[in-house]
Amino acid sequence: MSFYEEYKKFSSDGFLSFFNELEDKDIRCVLSKSRLSNLDYLALLSPRAEKYLEEMAQKAHRLTLQHFGRTIQLFTPLYLSNYCVNSCVYCGFQVHNKLVRKKLSPDEVNAEAQIIAGTGLKHILILTGESRKHSPVTYIKDCTSVLKKYFTSIAIEVYPLSEQEYADLVRIGVDSLTMYQEAYNEQVYLAMHPAGPKRDYQFRLDAPERACRAGIRSVNLGALLGLHDWRTEAFFTGLHADYLQNNYPDVEVSISPPRMRPHLGGFTPPVAVSDKNLVQYILAFRLFMPRGGITVSTRENPQLREDLIKLGVTKMSAGSCTAVGGRTEPAESTGQFDISDERDVAAMTGVIYSHGYQPVFKDWQTI
Amino acid sequence: MYDTLVIGGQEVASRLFLGTGKFASNSMIPELVNVSGARVVTVAIRRVDPDYPEENVANYIPAGCIQMPNTSGARNAREAVRIAKLGRAAGCGNWVKIEVIADNRYLLPDNYETIKATEELAADGFVVLPYISPDLMAARKLEEVGAAAVMPLGAPIGTNRGLKTKELIKILIEEISLPVIVDAGIGRPSQAAEAMEMGAAAVLVNTAIATAKDPLAMARAFGQAVEAGRTAFLANPGEVFEYARASSPLTGFLRNE
Ligand code: SF4
Numbered sequence: 001m002s003f004y005e006e007y008k009k010f011s012s013d014g015f016l017s018f019f020n021e022l023e024d025k026d027i028r029c030v031l032s033k034s035r036l037s038n039l040d041y042l043a044l045l046s047p048r049a050e051k052y053l054e055e056m057a058q059k060a061h062r063l064t065l066q067h068f069g070r071t072i073q074l075f076t077p078l079y080l081s082n083y084c085v086n087s088c089v090y091c092g093f094q095v096h097n098k099l100v101r102k103k104l105s106p107d108e109v110n111a112e113a114q115i116i117a118g119t120g121l122k123h124i125l126i127l128t129g130e131s132r133k134h135s136p137v138t139y140i141k142d143c144t145s146v147l148k149k150y151f152t153s154i155a156i157e158v159y160p161l162s163e164q165e166y167a168d169l170v171r172i173g174v175d176s177l178t179m180y181q182e183a184y185n186e187q188v189y190l191a192m193h194p195a196g197p198k199r200d201y202q203f204r205l206d207a208p209e210r211a212c213r214a215g216i217r218s219v220n221l222g223a224l225l226g227l228h229d230w231r232t233e234a235f236f237t238g239l240h241a242d243y244l245q246n247n248y249p250d251v252e253v254s255i256s257p258p259r260m261r262p263h264l265g266g267f268t269p270p271v272a273v274s275d276k277n278l279v280q281y282i283l284a285f286r287l288f289m290p291r292g293g294i295t296v297s298t299r300e301n302p303q304l305r306e307d308l309i310k311l312g313v314t315k316m317s318a319g320s321c322t323a324v325g326g327r328t329e330p331a332e333s334t335g336q337f338d339i340s341d342e343r344d345v346a347a348m349t350g351v352i353y354s355h356g357y358q359p360v361f362k363d364w365q366t367i
Numbered sequence: 368m369y370d371t372l373v374i375g376g377q378e379v380a381s382r383l384f385l386g387t388g389k390f391a392s393n394s395m396i397p398e399l400v401n402v403s404g405a406r407v408v409t410v411a412i413r414r415v416d417p418d419y420p421e422e423n424v425a426n427y428i429p430a431g432c433i434q435m436p437n438t439s440g441a442r443n444a445r446e447a448v449r450i451a452k453l454g455r456a457a458g459c460g461n462w463v464k465i466e467v468i469a470d471n472r473y474l475l476p477d478n479y480e481t482i483k484a485t486e487e488l489a490a491d492g493f494v495v496l497p498y499i500s501p502d503l504m505a506a507r508k509l510e511e512v513g514a515a516a517v518m519p520l521g522a523p524i525g526t527n528r529g530l531k532t533k534e535l536i537k538i539l540i541e542e543i544s545l546p547v548i549v550d551a552g553i554g555r556p557s558q559a560a561e562a563m564e565m566g567a568a569a570v571l572v573n574t575a576i577a578t579a580k581d582p583l584a585m586a587r588a589f590g591q592a593v594e595a596g597r598t599a600f601l602a603n604p605g606e607v608f609e610y611a612r613a614s615s616p617l618t619g620f621l622r623n624e
Contacts, residue, residue, distance in 0.1 A: 065578045066525045069389020120419045152416075217442075250442040250469040291471055356391045362416040364440055367449045 002206050003243050007184065007236060015042070015232050022048040031055055036288045041238050044284035045231045053280060060286035060312040067291050072352050073315045073360045074345065075123035075155070076116055077297075079324045080104050080143055084129025086196030088182070090227065090260060090267045093129045095196065102324040103134050109146045115327045117150040119319055119345035122362035124151045125178060130159035130198060137165050141172055148173050152365035155220070159197070160207035166214035173366045177211040178220040179204070180258065184236035188228040205240075212244060217364070218252035219244060220295055225278070226260035226269030234281040238288050245289065254293025254315065257281050261299045261340065275304055279311060286312035298341040302351075305341055309355050318348035370601060372568055374546060375462065375494030375515040379433065381406040382563065383593040384548065385586070386573025387424055388414070388439070395582065396427040403586035404594075407433045409464055409571065412454035413440040425459060435496065437464035444483035451488050463488060464518065464550075465497040474524045478505040482512060489513030498550050501535035506543050517543060518550035518571065521562065525574045527554025530562055540566045556585075556592030563596025564604065 018039070027049045030040040043049060044056065081103035084093045092099070104112065116124065124147060128135040140158060147154055155176035156169065166177070183189040186201050193199045208219045221240050223233035237255050245253045257278055260269040282294055296305055296313045298320040305316065320339050321327050343351065352359040372379045385405040387396055400408060408428045415436070416423045428434050436454040441447035444467060451463045465488070467480040481497045482505060489495045494515045499505055501519035509517055519536050522528035529552060530536065540547045546568030553559050559570045572589055579585035 065389075066527065066574060069574070069577050070391040071389060120422060122416060122419075217440075245472055249471055252471055291474070353392060358390060358392050359422070360414065361419060361422050362414060364413050365453070367446055367453065 001209065001247065002202070003209065003240050004202055004205055006239060006243055007205070012185065012232065015235075018042060019046045019048065019231075022046050024048070027052050031059065031287075038239055038242070041284060041288035042235050044287060045234050045280065049284070050276070050280060053276070053283065056280070056283040056287060057311055060283045061310050063286055063290040064312045064314070068314050070357045071360050072309060072313065072357050073123065073363045074121060074318050074348065075125055075315065076119075076121055076317055076319050076345070077125045077127055077157070077322070078109075078112055078116065078147075079127050079322060079326070080109065081128040081131070081135040081139075082324045083131040083134035086130050086198040087194055088198060089192050089194065090224065090269070103139075104143070104325055106142055106146050108325055108328065109143050112325065112327045113147055113150045116319070120361050121319075121345055122151050123153040123155070123364070125155040125157055125176075125317070127157045128159070130196065132159070137161065137168065140169065144169065144172055144174055148366070152362055154366065155218075160204045161210070163210040163214050166211045166216060170215045175217040175364065175366050176220065177208060177216050177218070178222075178256070179207045179211075180222040180224055180256070181205055181237070181240070182224045183227045184223055184233055184240070185228045192227055208240070208244060209247070212248040212251050216251065218254065218293075220254045220256055220293065222256035222258055224258055224260060225273040226271050228271060230271060230273045230277050230281065234284070238285050241285075241289060241292055245292070252293060253289070254295055255285060256295040256297065258297060258299055278304075279308070282308065282312050298339040301340045302343060306351060306355060309352065309357055316348065318343065319345045370597070372546060374496070377433065377494075379406055379569070380404075381590070381593070382569040382597055383559070383590050384409065384435070384569055384571035385576070386571055387411075389573055389577035390582065391577075393422070393424050393427040396424070397429045398583060399576065399586045400429050400432060402583050403576075403590035405586075405590065406431070407435050407569075409435045409437050409573075410459070411439045412436045412450050412457070412459060415454065415457055415459060417457050433462060434460050435462045435464050436460070437466050437498075438484070439466045439468070441465075441467050441484075442469045443467060443477070444480040444487070447480070447484035448487050451484075451493060455493070461492060462494045462496065465495060476500055476520070478502055481505075482508050485509055485514050486512035489515075496548065501532045501539055503535075503538055503542055506539050506545075510543055510545050514545060516546040516548050516568065518548045520551040521549045521558070522552025524551045526552055527575050527578070528552055529554055529558040533565070536562070536567065537565055556588040559589055560592040560596035560599070563593055564599045566600055569593075
């Protein structure tokens with residue numbers, strides 16, 4: 001099985017004519033449904049649906065309250081290593097960029113973990129660039145063992161692994177996977193990933209499914225917004241999430257809508273994605289998958305993050321730092337991208353409460 | 368008349384059970400308990416964090432309440448058993464609501480895995496309250512393996528749709544000697560009252576209170592509705608007549624024969 005079969009059912013010319021044929025009554029009809037089809041979701045992502053954003057927001061808000069209550073789960077990323085063999089044109093860590101390369105030793109992981117644990121967070125997301133030489137799976141395992149002393153839930157955002165490798169990580173306590181396809185459009189994907197193992201589109205596309213088969217508890221998907229037309233990218237992300245939820249009903253599926261941020265290397269995103277676009281994406285996804293998680297990272301600015309709380313977001317990062325070892329030695333290395341919301345966990349906690357929501361520090365524990 | 372609910376040998380003073388997963392703040396819990404009169408409060412073991420007192424839901428449950436941890440997050444019997452034991456080890460007591468859900472789209476419980484977990488935990492001394500789809504055979508089996516009550520859903524979790532499974536719950540109430548506690552789906556105090564009038568032993572509510580504009584007022588209303596419904600059940604409501612009873616009966620002329 002592969003989501004690739006689903007992806008191939010849609011040709012990019014089809015989207016334009018689908019959007020052009022939509023009428024107001026079609027959008028209203030979708031808004032009155034409780035279970036949306038793939039094409040209903042696409043309709044909500046259309047330009048035509050833009051004037052129904054408020055209706056969508058009201059419904060998204062209700063659905064989110066119903067299924068998640070007034071809670072926002074908090075987590076923080078921990079960058080373990082920025083060695084990378086890929087040359088993704090949009091990323092500060094890519095192989096050709098001159099930057100201080102660094103990889104945390106188990107002791108350094110321990111030191112960073114202590115600082116993060118001091119904030120009360122229990123969910124952590126560990127990240128590495130793609131380098132099987134510098135950060136092999138055994139290294140990820142060693143780091144996981146250190147982190148297990150401090151955190152109840154460990155998510156990974158690393159290069160795609162084999163099913164067996166995922167199973168090994170699940171066994172030692174990794175419970176979640178974040179895997180951004182970056183660009184679902186295959187041509188755009190190939191253009192953005194000119195060299196390196198990441199060029200293998202389908203190996204990456206199938207990674208979440210391999211993790212599901214290997215017994216992971218939750219997966220988080222996303223397209224990097226700005227690389228290609230956001231409406232179709234949002235559509236495929238949702239379709240991918242829905243596909244996994246249908247085939248692996250016991251896995252918690254969520255999406256992230258990350259937008260491009262400045263970084264070392266100065267790549268300008270080919271497509272602008274406005275706040276309004278981002279909101280439309282989040283709302284459409286919430287209506288399509290009422291129980292799907294939605295993660296918003298510190299890439300977004302503080303005010304927007306707060307405004308998004310009521311629109312369907314269920315998870316947020318806080319106290320982020322995208323540089324390897326950046327918490328213990330702030331000036332040492334360069335981050336993957338600039339973060340926009342610099343507030344620490346205590347500040348975010350206050351902000352979330354002030355909006356009438358509860359920050360959840362611990363929402364799962366590896367068993 | 369002395370009307371008490373006894374579960375696992377323990378007397379429970381209120382028939383409204385309060386779920387806690389969806390509130391804007393844990394600090395609301397004591398007040399909600401107070402106004403609703405609830406005496407059994409559920410907490411998800413997945414959310415219990417002994418290392419961090421301020422955010423630990425278990426620290427907000429007032430003295431005098433029975434804490435009922437649940438196994439939410441469990442996808443099969445094995446995980447439910449492990450979570451229940453973790454909860455007991457963390458000091459959550461020996462009551463446990465078994466929640467085994469392997470379908471994240473509808474969050475419907477897996478009765479088969481629930482029965483397996485119940486059997487194992489009951490044998491291990493837990494007071495086990497399993498959350499189930501209302502199925503008579505499953506309920507009978509649960510009774511057999513040592514459940515302390517059964518908790519059928521009224522409608523899918525979080526939907527506030529009310530007693531959609533009413534006919535099936537009625538059968539459980541008639542056929543099962545364990546307390547039947549309606550869990551999930553109840554969205555309005557009137558629906559809670561209806562469940563109680565039908566003879567449910569208790570109802571468990573979270574979403575309906577958490578998503579109300581004024582959760583405190585809604586909690587109070589639920590407390591009152593559950594009491595009213597229970598009183599009505601005990602009062603044995605009069606028969607429901609299909610037709611109006613005419614004051615001049617059509618067959619009155621036969622009276623003198
Ligand atoms: S996006 Fe990931 S794989 Fe690509 S260059 Fe950056 S760190 Fe390497």
